[in-house]
Amino acid sequence: MEEVKRKGARSTKDIPTWVLEQLNRGEIETANLVEWLAVNQTKLLENVLKESDRMEYLDPILTDVRNLKKQTVNTINEAIGTGILAESILNNDSDILSIISKHKSDVVRCWSAYTIGKNQEFKIEEILAQIQFLAADKHFGVREISWLAIRSSIIRNLEESLEILLSWTSSEDENIRRFATEATRPRGVWCEHIEKLKQEPELSLKILNALKSDPSKYVQDSVGNWLNDASKTRPDFVKDLCEKWKKESATKETLYIIKKALRTIEK
Structure with a gap:
């Protein structure tokens, strides 16, 4: 059965046992958010480390997970990624980063993303690259x-990030174009707010203008959500920009x- 054709269950209890077992062994991808939330990441970690002959990394990373003040899917995800990065540095093992x-x-x-984001050696250009x-x-x-x-x-x-991400808006890949706005949403979802953009959304004007007529609905949703975020602190900016766009690019x-x-403004 090809996973791309598999429809995910609507609730955790409806996930077939064979699917959950394969997810926890890292043999298939999650089909939806329900499955993503149901993965036992510590079991998956053990299987990945066993498969790559690095079981000595397991206990230190599990200790980090156990020491989390709040254990959620996202905090565990971050702790495992950060732990793998620490073990790779300690053991001079860049191969594990390539494997994951x-x-x-x-x-x-997803763990791999944190090995990039948490690497203190990287400057912002390298992180984004x-x-x-x-x-x-x-x-x-x-x-x-x-x-x-x-x-x-x-x-x-x-x-500096906004300047680099501006170049991403001309990518042929809609996912990369979308990243330019989704990563910089003033409020965002499940994440730290960007106070400077809440007060000064003008800083992202070049990115917003570059994507104002993007053909991808995935990108359009992100740009619309970015501006909706900004409207909660700077409704004047959002109203003026939308008026301008209506005249220039209807x-x-x-x-x-x-x-x-x-x-939100028109509620």
Whole structure:
């Protein structure tokens, strides 16, 4: 059975046993968010380390997971990725980073995002260069974690990040174009807010203008959500920009973005 044709269960209790076992062995990808949340990441880690003959990495990483103040799917994901990075540095083992970045399991590739985002040796240009292949990943979960994993680095290096991400808006890949707005949403989802962009959304104007008529609905949704975020602190900026776009670019794509952008203002 090809996983791309498999429909995910609607609730955890409906996930077939064989699917859960294969997910925890890293043999298939998750089909939806329900499956992604159901993966036992510590079991998966053990299987990945056994498979790659690195079982000595297991206990230190599991200790990090146990020491988490709050254990959620995302915090465990981050702790495992950060732990793998620490073990790779300690053991001078770059091969493990390569193994997880290309792994069959989408959850394992999510860990890979944190080995990039948490690497203190990387400057922002290198972080963004390294994360791009995960930003373009075919799996929704990997794409989301790719921006979550580096968001704190983007915030610390905001203007430089925006300049680099502007060049991503001309990519042929809609996932990479979408990353430019999704990673920099002023409020975002399940993540730290970008206070500077909440107060000064103008800093992202070049990126927003570059994507205002993007043909991809995936990108349009992200741009609309970016502006909706900004409307909660700077409604003047969002209203003025939408008016400007209506006059200059009244395409169906732009009008769709404007509708999403103004949804809080027009409540």
